Amino acid sequence: MKNDLEKRLDDVVENYKEGNISRRDFVKFLGISGAAIGLVGGPLGLVHKALAAKSITCHSWGGSTSEALRKFAFDPFTKETGIEVVDAAFTGMDAFLTQVKASYPPGGEFNIAHLSAVYDYARYTDLGFGVVLDESKIPNLGNVMVKMTETLRAITKGTLSAVPYDLGQTGIAYNTNKIPKEKAEEMGVSLLFDKSLKGKLGSWSGDFRTNMWYAALHTGQSPNDIKDIDAVWNALKEQQALIKKYWASGSELMSLLANGDIDATVAWSGRVAALQKEGHPIGYLAPEGTYSWMEYMYVLKGTDLDVAQKLLNFMLEPSAAIAVAKGQSYPSSLDPTKVPMPDEIKQLPAFDPTGKLDGYLFADPVYWNSHQLEWTEKWDRIMAGK
Amino acid sequence: MKNKAWKPWALLSPSLTAVFLLLVVPVCFVVVYSFWLRSPTGQDIPAFQLGNYAKFFEDFFYPSILLNTLRVAIETVFLCLVLGYIPAYFFYKTESRFKPFLMILVMLPFWISFIIRTLSWINILGDSGLINHLLIKFNVINSPLPMLYNEGAVIMGLLQYLLPFMILNIYVSLDGIDKSLAEAAKSLGCTEWQAFREVTLPLSLPGVSAGSLLVFVLTCGTYLPPMILGGPGNEMIANLIFKRVVGTLDWPFGSAISTILMLLLMIIVYTYNRYMGINQIFKTLSSK
Structure with missing residues (x-):
């Protein structure tokens, strides 16, 4: 564009010298050309390009999670590179996916998202929102637990659209003042279906998988291969009569447990760790088959990949990743056999010292996503008591 | 004489454009x-098929939630009416110099975020909330009363949200009634109660119906109180x-569910307009 304008400007100067155009027309053309260069390719264009390259948006979970990311990853990154990281929070994964879908085709509004669970990696990828990361520009990816990266690679045909960042579990939280530790450990998953806790149980309204997962375990089935689906529905129907509140957010979960409104519920390990840090009498149970998940930084189509890869590599620096892990109470995705972890991280629920995650059971994305619509609707009916 | 009919439309055009772009177009998309x-x-x-509508009606689950919503809306309207008429009537009758201050108190909740107001009920009605805490402390009860996470709590949340709409609608309607009419009725032998029942109440019905319609429609579309x-x-x-x-x-x-709800509310508003006149709402709001 700029070259084209220069050529035309030369032509006009030539014509002016030869007397083919008037001085007034010559000046008018100069003005128009100047404005065009300024807006598109000149100083304003440079400002536009500079702004585009100097910021990237990262959506996360808000609260202590976003605070840890901002303090230990984004701010130091900005200080080092001058690239601003806009720290945004979503209300939930489903709500965020709706926003991304509504803004499609991408225009750069959404860049990186701190997503949870492999089935959502598959959902975003199936909807065409992913990218192919240049792993050579993220050397710290080599420190990440291999099982985590391989799980994502299996969905995106050997490539990555995200880097694994932390992991956690949805286990069972219980009030130790009301339920003795021995009883909780003896009952395991069945604690969530205990009739003696009628009106004092909680569960997560937002995810049919979590509820079906524990109903499957309760009825003696593999959560990733449920054979007797009616038994699962019946268990959930019976549980519905015992439930006081289906909570909708992490903060609501914490409030219900901290205020003593419920005595037992499925719960995110990091939130339980946060409650325990605050001194609340909350125990955490991770029976066999506990629902494990990984969180990852998903790069969305339309993002400046050079900037995104630079940020992701910085976030995977051991010092940054460990500080963030401490702040959000979820173990980092870094392999503890490659990167030494401090005691505070080793004591977090879901921490695996082997770095192999062999005993961890993750949701099979193909299995769960193929039933998503049907089972969500069924789950809604059960919650409504129908 | 020049034709000035275009002038109101010219003045209205920014508002009409905004309504068209921000309401009509999105509704068409829906x-x-x-x-x-x-x-x-x-x-x-993209397709043109009625499967989504058929799905809504093919079993009772979805209609039952719609019916439940309508039932809660009717209950809320009734409670708002009972609880709202009394303060509105008080404002109408009182000559107190504190009347403007009391009116501001009615509108005070609007100054606080709706979500904050709704969340605050958890600290009042919860197992360890204010009411249970005091009742247990004074040995009135041994274990907390289940006041939260049930329909009563939802209606309570709706009341605190919608009551000011009802009070203001009724008050504006009452304020437009000439007080000498009730005095005249009493001078003709009516008791205070009869004067209210035969004169004031019928004349305040436009405000009652306008407030009821507003509360009903807002309840049908509400989302936060049931969730929280x-x-x-x-x-x-x-x-x-x-x-x-x-x-x-x-x-x-x-x-499809949104469209069904919208159609239902349109039928209700149409019926209201047929028998009461939708302009009653505007008359009520603009009357002195």
Whole structure:
């Protein structure tokens, strides 16, 4: 564009010298050309390009999670590179996916998202929102637990659209003042279906998988291969009569447990760790088959990949990743056999010292996503008591 | 004489443009979406079919939530009416110099975020909330009363949200009634109660009906109180729409439910207009 304008400007100067155009027309053309260069390719264009390259948006979970990311990853990154990281929070994964879908085709509004669970990696990828990361520009990816990266690679045909960042579990939280530790450990998953806790149980309204997962375990089935689906529905129907509140957010979960409104519920390990840090009498149970998940930084189509890869590599620096892990109470995705972890991280629920995650059971994305619509609707009916 | 008919339209054009772009166009999108299909991965497929509407009516689950919403809306209207008429009548009758201050108190809740107001009920009605705490402390009860996460709590949340709308509508209607009419009735032998029942109450009905319509329509579309204060089974239609649109990315079905709700409310407003006149709401709000 700029070259084209220069050529035309030369032509006009030539014509002016030869007397083919008037001085007034010559000046008018100069003005128009100047404005065009300024807006598109000149100083304003440079400002536009500079702004585009100097910021990237990262959506996360808000609260202590976003605070840890901002303090230990984004701010130091900005200080080092001058690239601003806009720290945004979503209300939930489903709500965020709706926003991304509504803004499609991408225009750069959404860049990186701190997503949870492999089935959502598959959902975003199936909807065409992913990218192919240049792993050579993220050397710290080599420190990440291999099982985590391989799980994502299996969905995106050997490539990555995200880097694994932390992991956690949805286990069972219980009030130790009301339920003795021995009883909780003896009952395991069945604690969530205990009739003696009628009106004092909680569960997560937002995810049919979590509820079906524990109903499957309760009825003696593999959560990733449920054979007797009616038994699962019946268990959930019976549980519905015992439930006081289906909570909708992490903060609501914490409030219900901290205020003593419920005595037992499925719960995110990091939130339980946060409650325990605050001194609340909350125990955490991770029976066999506990629902494990990984969180990852998903790069969305339309993002400046050079900037995104630079940020992701910085976030995977051991010092940054460990500080963030401490702040959000979820173990980092870094392999503890490659990167030494401090005691505070080793004591977090879901921490695996082997770095192999062999005993961890993750949701099979193909299995769960193929039933998503049907089972969500069924789950809604059960919650409504129908 | 020049034709000046275009002038009101010129003045109204910014508002009409905004309403058209921000209300009419999105509603049209919702209606169009309701005929589309959803792919298994959550993508929308343009189509024209009535499957989403058929799905809503093919079993009783979805209509039952709609009926539950209507029932809660009627209960809320009734309670707002009973609780709202008394303060509105008080404002109408009182000559107190504190009347403007009391009126401000009615509107005070609007200064606080709706979500904060709704959340605050958890600290009042919860097991360790204010009421249970005091009742246990003074040995009135041994274990907390289940006041939260049930329909009563939802209606309580709706009342604190909608009561000012009812009070203000009734008050404005009452304020337009000439007080000498009730005095005249009393001078002709009516008791205070008869004067109220035969004169004031009938004349205030436009405000009552306007407030009832407003409360009913707002309740039908409300989302937060059932989500925050409700328990299992207290879901309302707006929560269902949210779940379909956000939870399952099923925009076509969510749009169909929205369209059904919208049509139902349009029928109710049309019926109201037929028998009461929709302009009563505007008359009430603009009367002195």
